[in-house]
Amino acid sequence: MDGLTERQKLVLALVVRDYVDFAEPISSRRLVTNYHLDFSSATIRNDMAVLEQRGLLHQPYTSAGRVPTKAGYRYFVQQLMGSNELPAHIQEMIRHQFYQARNDVDDWISLSASVLAQHSKVASIVTPLHTEKARMKHIALLSTRGRQVMLVIILNSGEVHQQTLVLEDTLSQDQLNATAEQINQLSAGMDSKELEKIISDIQGSPLEEVFAVVSQVIKQAEVISSGDVYRDGVANMLSEPEFSEPEKAKKTLELFEDRVMLDDLLSRTVFERNASGVHVIIGGEDTWEQLDDCSLIIARYGSREHAMGAVGILGPLRMAYSRGVSTVRFVSELMSELISESMSN
Amino acid sequence: MDGLTERQKLVLALVVRDYVDFAEPISSRRLVTNYHLDFSSATIRNDMAVLEQRGLLHQPYTSAGRVPTKAGYRYFVQQLMGSNELPAHIQEMIRHQFYQARNDVDDWISLSASVLAQHSKVASIVTPLHTEKARMKHIALLSTRGRQVMLVIILNSGEVHQQTLVLEDTLSQDQLNATAEQINQLSAGMDSKELEKIISDIQGSPLEEVFAVVSQVIKQAEVISSGDVYRDGVANMLSEPEFSEPEKAKKTLELFEDRVMLDDLLSRTVFERNASGVHVIIGGEDTWEQLDDCSLIIARYGSREHAMGAVGILGPLRMAYSRGVSTVRFVSELMSELISESMSN
DNA sequence: TATTAGCAGTCTATCGCCGAGAGTGCTAAA
DNA sequence: TTTAGCACTCTCGGCGATAGACTGCTAATA
Numbered sequence: 053m054d055g056l057t058e059r060q061k062l063v064l065a066l067v068v069r070d071y072v073d074f075a076e077p078i079s080s081r082r083l084v085t086n087y088h089l090d091f092s093s094a095t096i097r098n099d100m101a102v103l104e105q106r107g108l109l110h111q112p113y114t115s116a117g118r119v120p121t122k123a124g125y126r127y128f129v130q131q132l133m134g135s136n137e138l139p140a141h142i143q144e145m146i147r148h149q150f151y152q153a154r155n156d157v158d159d160w161i162s163l164s165a166s167v168l169a170q171h172s173k174v175a176s177i178v179t180p181l182h183t184e185k186a187r188m189k190h191i192a193l194l195s196t197r198g199r200q201v202m203l204v205i206i207l208n209s210g211e212v213h214q215q216t217l218v219l220e221d222t223l224s225q226d227q228l229n230a231t232a233e234q235i236n237q238l239s240a241g242m243d244s245k246e247l248e249k250i251i252s253d254i255q256g257s258p259l260e261e262v263f264a265v266v267s268q269v270i271k272q273a274e275v276i277s278s279g280d281v282y283r284d285g286v287a288n289m290l291s292e293p294e295f296s297e298p299e300k301a302k303k304t305l306e307l308f309e310d311r312v313m314l315d316d317l318l319s320r321t322v323f324e325r326n327a328s329g330v331h332v333i334i335g336g337e338d339t340w341e342q343l344d345d346c347s348l349i350i351a352r353y354g355s356r357e358h359a360m361g362a363v364g365i366l367g368p369l370r371m372a373y374s375r376g377v378s379t380v381r382f383v384s385e386l387m388s389e390l391i392s393e394s395m396s397n
Numbered sequence: 398m399d400g401l402t403e404r405q406k407l408v409l410a411l412v413v414r415d416y417v418d419f420a421e422p423i424s425s426r427r428l429v430t431n432y433h434l435d436f437s438s439a440t441i442r443n444d445m446a447v448l449e450q451r452g453l454l455h456q457p458y459t460s461a462g463r464v465p466t467k468a469g470y471r472y473f474v475q476q477l478m479g480s481n482e483l484p485a486h487i488q489e490m491i492r493h494q495f496y497q498a499r500n501d502v503d504d505w506i507s508l509s510a511s512v513l514a515q516h517s518k519v520a521s522i523v524t525p526l527h528t529e530k531a532r533m534k535h536i537a538l539l540s541t542r543g544r545q546v547m548l549v550i551i552l553n554s555g556e557v558h559q560q561t562l563v564l565e566d567t568l569s570q571d572q573l574n575a576t577a578e579q580i581n582q583l584s585a586g587m588d589s590k591e592l593e594k595i596i597s598d599i600q601g602s603p604l605e606e607v608f609a610v611v612s613q614v615i616k617q618a619e620v621i622s623s624g625d626v627y628r629d630g631v632a633n634m635l636s637e638p639e640f641s642e643p644e645k646a647k648k649t650l651e652l653f654e655d656r657v658m659l660d661d662l663l664s665r666t667v668f669e670r671n672a673s674g675v676h677v678i679i680g681g682e683d684t685w686e687q688l689d690d691c692s693l694i695i696a697r698y699g700s701r702e703h704a705m706g707a708v709g710i711l712g713p714l715r716m717a718y719s720r721g722v723s724t725v726r727f728v729s730e731l732m733s734e735l736i737s738e739s740m741s742n
Numbered sequence: 743t744a745t746t747a748g749c750a751g752t753c754t755a756t757c758g759c760c761g762a763g764a765g766t767g768c769t770a771a772a
Numbered sequence: 773t774t775t776a777g778c779a780c781t782c783t784c785g786g787c788g789a790t791a792g793a794c795t796g797c798t799a800a801t802a
Contacts, residue, residue, distance in 0.1 A: 079765055092775050097766070115766045115781050156561040190570060192537050197555030197703070198740040204549055204559075210542030214549075214557065216501040218739050225535060286631075287650035296643045298635050305632035358542070394563050395543040424794055437746050442795065460752050460794040 063099045064108055065132045068120050072372050075293045077117030122335040122369065129332050129373050138378040150390060157181065160390060162282050164363050164383050169285025171379050174367030178282040179318055181359035183209040186273040187243045191235055191266060193228040201228060205269055209359035210395055213269050235259060244271040276319050283308055294345065294368045307342055322352050322362040330381045335369055345369055349376045353387035363387060408444045409453055410477045413465050417715050420638045422462030467680040467714065474677050474718050483723040495735060502526065505735060507627050509708050509728050514630025516724050519712030523627040524663055526704035528554040531618040532588045536580055536611060538573040546573060550614055554704035555740060558614050580604060589616040621664050628653055639690065639713045652687055667697050667707040675726045680714055690714055694721045698732035708732060
């Protein structure tokens, strides 16, 4: 009910739909003729006036058509849009692309960024997997060159992290193997706190340096770092008329280079909100000023027990929400499925 | 000599310099007053007419000021610019940033992208290290989760590659260690061709699958892949007036997402040309159509014996070439230095 | 011969104006 | 409650005129 008649809801939905497609203010007559409504344009005008009073539509100037407000988009997404599935042939196409890829999480991640950008015509963001409670499973030390050594850390979740070390002296691979073995014996299954305890126990040991780095890497694994967020389709955004003024375009592009903001956004939306499923953030929602004229559709993938990441798309307010949500939902579910398959057994 | 008087060269240099700063056609009077020349504007006008005849300057329309042509920029870069060093305090600042970073090539790479973008005010591109003749030094197999195994390959050059495998059966870490040991014994120091020979020898062995992937990864290491090129400062570009038309801006942004083109560009400029040092590519140089109104300043880092990468900046034709070249040169030398230090023992 | 002052000529950019067109809100009738 | 009709408002595109910025040329000068 919430005070809107069925016809008013229809009008709102049609305005959103038409505006998304054509990016110009929508007039009452236009709706009547394009959608063969059984009402006169005057009737629709009355409904539009009501919707404007409720703050769901906006008139750029007296006697222009109507444009949805942020609240209008939100109402549309929450009440009117429903939840459509992605058409079967599209699903098939995407699945096919994934099955063709190598069996590698990193490849899937970059592929999903590309798929999302391609199907949504806006920019996409995909984070790698990360674990909330990171525990070390196993490490390896590999001699690369000179005193340089690669430390590879496998977490319980299956995530892999690596980090270069430069040691005081050159060690042979055999010596490194022995060292790694020692560390594995001492600390398999530990989290960063437990590791720190060990470090204080072994003060002065030649292992201390390596331990410190292991603990540091594990601590970092618990925070999502935008450093290795995948992006794609950023150029798509510039086709949208809302970014025709270079100033706005620049502001938006800077979003994608602002790591602090991305970190905050991703961790606060996807990882803290306990609700799973697809989130739609419209126009910054009073929290992210920079996102003021963008919308974000985002969902988790992976599983809470092991490791999770986020896939999403970022576009203008005037965005194909229904299609966007279906696409993001499908891709996130597909990713989860692929990952759990590759880890099973 | 090459047919230009000293004063004509000066005029060209000043036009380039002033145009770079102000992005508007430069008039004869403007040069005289701004740079306190001891000639009248009429004299400068005569020189400008000559420079235009030589194709070094261009007049947007009758009775507008002059703008450098691509040839003009090229002449400036090759003959007039000289090679300035980056101011000492800037050098110090950049060094400081690098010494603060972790001792990790990947961190240096992303840092150098950020430093270049910041100091040049245009976009930067940095590739990771890659080797022309990749030989396997050592591999490790690490059990991650279920049948999923991480294959880590260390090349002779010190580069590290990793790739997830999904095996038929779950193997314990001990079994994996044994397998890796076998492979190391059999094939340490081999290049991809030699590996392929081995593969045909061990047809049907359980090692075959792993071998195939090792050989594939090594082959890939020889090609520079834009997949993991670092970019930064792309948003900077949109501040430049040449990208105020969204159409051009989009075309340029697409450059950064066009992996095929980046691959080609990087391998043909930096890795094939035997001359080392800084390369300046102005306006695509008849080879890269998409780069038509961009310039690229790029240099190698690393060393030919071990592994090399490229650092560079990409901006509009109207670019601060002198400063750009100094910056790129300095960063590439610094990277080389840091890498060789971390590899020495 | 090289340089310069002066001037006529050319082109752009900007402003204001006007009319066409689109779309509304309102009123009165169905 | 819906609708036809109409007056009103506001934008957008085109037009013309003006101001201003530079140039190229010519004739004078050192």
